[in-house]
Amino acid sequence: MVRPLVTAACGLAIVFSTHSLHAAATEGRVTEVTLYRGQAQVTRTVPVEGAAGRVEVVVGNLPEQIVPNSLFAEGSDAVEIRAVRFHTRAVGEEPREEVRALDKQILDTQQQLELAQKRQALLVKRTEYLAKLEGFVAPTAQSDLTKGVLDAEALERLTSFTFAQHDTIATEEVQLANQIRELGEQIELLNRQKAELTAGASQTIREAVVFLQKTAEAPAEIRLNYLVANCGWSPSYTMRAGGDRKQIRVEYNALIHQLTGEDWNDVELTLSTATPALSASGPGLAPFRVTLSADPGVNPVAANAPAQNGGEGAQQMDNFYGRGLSKSQVIDQLAEINSKRTEFGAAINNASNFADVNRLSWDLNTYACSVQQLELNGDAVTLSVLRSDDAAQRDGPSLSYKLGSGVSLASRSDQQMVRIMQTDMDSQFYHVAVPVLTPYVYREAELKNSSDEDLLAGPMTAYLDGRFVGQGEIPTVARGQKFVVGFGANPQLHARRELVNRDDKIQGGNRETHFKYRLVVENFSSELTSVRVIDRLPHAENGEDLRVTLLDPSIAISDDKLYQRDERPLGLLRWDVEVPADAAGEDARLIDYTYTVEYDRQFVVSSPSSKQSQQEEFERLQRERQKR
Numbered sequence: 325m326v327r328p329l330v331t332a333a334c335g336l337a338i339v340f341s342t343h344s345l346h347a348a349a350t351e352g353r354v355t356e357v358t359l360y361r362g363q364a365q366v367t368r369t370v371p372v373e374g375a376a377g378r379v380e381v382v383v384g385n386l387p388e389q390i391v392p393n394s395l396f397a398e399g400s401d402a403v404e405i406r407a408v409r410f411h412t413r414a415v416g417e418e419p420r421e422e423v424r425a426l427d428k429q430i431l432d433t434q435q436q437l438e439l440a441q442k443r444q445a446l447l448v449k450r451t452e453y454l455a456k457l458e459g460f461v462a463p464t465a466q467s468d469l470t471k472g473v474l475d476a477e478a479l480e481r482l483t484s485f486t487f488a489q490h491d492t493i494a495t496e497e498v499q500l501a502n503q504i505r506e507l508g509e510q511i512e513l514l515n516r517q518k519a520e521l522t523a524g525a526s527q528t529i530r531e532a533v534v535f536l537q538k539t540a541e542a543p544a545e546i547r548l549n550y551l552v553a554n555c556g557w558s559p560s561y562t563m564r565a566g567g568d569r570k571q572i573r574v575e576y577n578a579l580i581h582q583l584t585g586e587d588w589n590d591v592e593l594t595l596s597t598a599t600p601a602l603s604a605s606g607p608g609l610a611p612f613r614v615t616l617s618a619d620p621g622v623n624p625v626a627a628n629a630p631a632q633n634g635g636e637g638a639q640q641m642d643n644f645y646g647r648g649l650s651k652s653q654v655i656d657q658l659a660e661i662n663s664k665r666t667e668f669g670a671a672i673n674n675a676s677n678f679a680d681v682n683r684l685s686w687d688l689n690t691y692a693c694s695v696q697q698l699e700l701n702g703d704a705v706t707l708s709v710l711r712s713d714d715a716a717q718r719d720g721p722s723l724s725y726k727l728g729s730g731v732s733l734a735s736r737s738d739q740q741m742v743r744i745m746q747t748d749m750d751s752q753f754y755h756v757a758v759p760v761l762t763p764y765v766y767r768e769a770e771l772k773n774s775s776d777e778d779l780l781a782g783p784m785t786a787y788l789d790g791r792f793v794g795q796g797e798i799p800t801v802a803r804g805q806k807f808v809v810g811f812g813a814n815p816q817l818h819a820r821r822e823l824v825n826r827d828d829k830i831q832g833g834n835r836e837t838h839f840k841y842r843l844v845v846e847n848f849s850s851e852l853t854s855v856r857v858i859d860r861l862p863h864a865e866n867g868e869d870l871r872v873t874l875l876d877p878s879i880a881i882s883d884d885k886l887y888q889r890d891e892r893p894l895g896l897l898r899w900d901v902e903v904p905a906d907a908a909g910e911d912a913r914l915i916d917y918t919y920t921v922e923y924d925r926q927f928v929v930s931s932p933s934s935k936q937s938q939q940e941e942f943e944r945l946q947r948e949r950q951k952r
């Protein structure tokens with residue numbers, strides 16, 4: 325956990341004598357940024373000019389997403405920091421240039437829209453005028469015709485004029501309607517862009533006032549530090565395997581979200597998984613008081629959510645039993661509790677006064693009591709979820725990646741990417757066939773993290789010989805640790821499983837059944853290929869009631885130590901075979917094996933009812949298979 329040294333008290337009023345106070349206004353320059361998962365600590369280097377004495381430095385144009393109580397300053401040998409305070413002042417227009425440009429675009433577009441709407445209204449009046457003209461012409465022409473004085477040419481010209489005007493009006497109406505629709509959409513888009521840029525902002529200038537004592541005449545510098553929100557990063561990987569398959573190029577990137585309201589230009593960037601902490605005190609632990617009450621039986625989910633502050637939620641907290649719920653309901657409950665614990669834990673890290681620390685400590689104790697009450701009263705389902713909950717592991721190790729100087733990240737809504745490292749790792753390629761599940765055969769590579777950095781869990785994109793072959797995820801991998809990466813299905817390999825024979829025998833009171841299976845792997849490529857063929861035997865929960873025996877397979881079972889220790893006792897079978905080139909049809913690689921099942925003939929073989937424990941065991945195996 326990062327705990328920066330706060331060298332100045334925010335908001336402390338200091339009285340300087342008027343004859344010795346020198347005021348200076350500056351913005352300084354952002355020189356260092358430590359980017360956490362949801363915040364960043366920004367360091368501005370601020371020059372201090374002038375003679376020795378007491379100086380007040382006003383650092384302006386602080387970002388919209390600043391955390392005001394996080395301000396602190398650091399001096400140097402020639403500068404002693406006395407205090408730092410934060411204040412805001414209203415301005416007549418948005419202070420940021422990009423927002424002012426958007427405001428001008430919105431205003432110009434609105435004026436065009438108003439002009440188009442007025443032209444549309446004018447067309448309505450022209451149509452009304454033509455209608456009145458037609459109402460005058462028709463009766464007049466009828467009267468002139470009756471009197472024998474009709475001017476046919478004039479009537480024809482007037483009629484042609486009227487229809488031409490109607491045609492022009494119809495065309496202009498369609499054009500104006502399209503223009504109004506397009507301008508409306510443009511205004512909506514500009515407003516959305518402005519909303520993204522100004523999320524949580526107002527027409528306000530934010531400033532830090534630093535009171536300091538300058539002990540020398542020479543120019544000096546101070547470092548102003550503060551936290552900002554609305555930013556973060558996540559890991560992303562690209563794995564590239566070449567033709568020889570002996571090494572894989574690992575590209576470790578960071579996807580960065582930066583919408584703090586200030587650009588970071590040419591900064592020294594550090595990416596961190598720690599939590600920024602400005603509080604000097606940690607949370608306090610309250611007693612976990614309990615009493616006895618009647619067992620309410622099955623509780624609805626709604627009654628199991630603790631509340632932050634008193635009232636009905638607090639009463640519901642007293643009935644937080646965790647019984648009679650499904651696994652998904654317990655997981656949802658626990659996720660909500662852990663989310664609140666994370667929220668209050670982050671808040672207490674930045675609490676600067678005794679009252680806030682106490683309030684947030686009580687909130688943390690409330691949610692911790694919820695979990696402990698589940699441990700006391702929860703049924704088997706709840707306890708199973710609690711045992712498998714990896715809330716602590718989800719945070720992962722506390723790591724930092726120093727990317728050095730020269731990194732620039734603009735404040736904008738779309739994600740940006742920076743390279744953390746690129747390295748080549750030795751790899752061992754092989755294929756995995758599980759014909760009982762699928763005929764497809766998948767490529768895998770076992771890598772060793774030979775870099776100088778730990779790898780965080782994150783999404784991965786795989787390329788083989790320059791071609792995209794799939795996406796996946798890698799676990800958190802320590803330096804020197806081995807891990808497994810998938811490279812998609814190989815269309816030139818095919819596997820299947822065949823039941824060759826089944827034979828039942830009754831021996832006394834027992835039934836003995838013999839099964840013979842054949843695993844077939846076909847290789848349509850022109851290269852010898854290593855394949856791990858995986859199958860399984862029935863695994864008896866109680867070995868005394870049901871005995872399963874594997875007889876001599878045609879190929880020896882793998883002697884891999886991890887497989888023999890973790891998977892073979894569970895009835896999983898694995899063969900490490902080499903499949904020759906063009907081995908298809910009659911030339912396919914075959915694995916034959918037989919096993920027997922012996923049990924009391926009064927019973928039948930069935931699956932156990934506890935599917936949940938089986939799923940948990942499977943998930944554990946899958947996690948272990950990702951790392952070696």
